[in-house]
Amino acid sequence: LKNTKNKHTRLKNMNSNNSNNNTQNREFDLIIWGATGFTGKLACAYLSNDRSKFYSYNLQNVCTSQNKKDRRTIKWAVAGRSKSKLSSLLSSVSAPSSTPIFVIPSIDDANKPLIDDMVSKTKCIVSLAGPFQLYS
Numbered sequence: 001l002k003n004t005k006n007k008h009t010r011l012k013n014m015n016s017n018n019s020n021n022n023t024q025n026r027e028f029d030l031i032i033w034g035a036t037g038f039t040g041k042l043a044c045a046y047l048s049n050d051r052s053k054f055y056s057y058n059l060q061n062v063c064t065s066q067n068k069k070d071r072r073t074i075k076w077a078v079a080g081r082s083k084s085k086l087s088s089l090l091s092s093v094s095a096p097s098s099t100p101i102f103v104i105p106s107i108d109d110a111n112k113p114l115i116d117d118m119v120s121k122t123k124c125i126v127s128l129a130g131p132f133q134l135y136s
Contacts, residue, residue: 028075028122031102034129035078036085041093043128047076048095079118079125081105 032047034040045053078086079102086101102118104111119125 026121026123028077028100030074030124030126031077031079031118031122033079033125033127035080036082036089037128037130039130040078040080040128041089043126044078044089044095045093047074048090048093048099050093050095053093077102077122079104080129 032040032043035044042053044050077100078090080086081104083101083103086103090097090099090101102114104114104118107115
């Protein structure tokens with residue numbers, strides 16, 4: 001029991017004292033990983049308010065708060081293996097041309113600096129890379 005208490009105290013202290021865990025000042029609210037797949041395209045269309053991709057959903061101003069006092073745009077980016085595919089995707093969903101792209105050829109130790117850089121810039125990574133029956 002004593003070890004468990006110490007373990008929880010260490011984790012709590014690590015989380016509260018580690019400035020790397022502070023997500024409030026990150027450049028992006030979210031990054032879509034696996035953006036060029038079916039689900040990723042829908043997520044990007046949703047974030048860019050592209051109503052043409054949603055046939056049975058009433059898409060209304062999804063990227064801003066409903067409270068006018070707190071209205072702000074969600075800061076988002078895309079990530080995947082192919083810059084040309086990501087660029088094409090962003091064009092197809094009418095995303096702003098300034099939407100950032102993170103290219104990471106594969107998720108392995110060789111690309112750890114690229115992955116660390118991407119993770120350090122966002123509050124949340126939405127992983128939509130499939131196939132979901134293997135990677136869910």
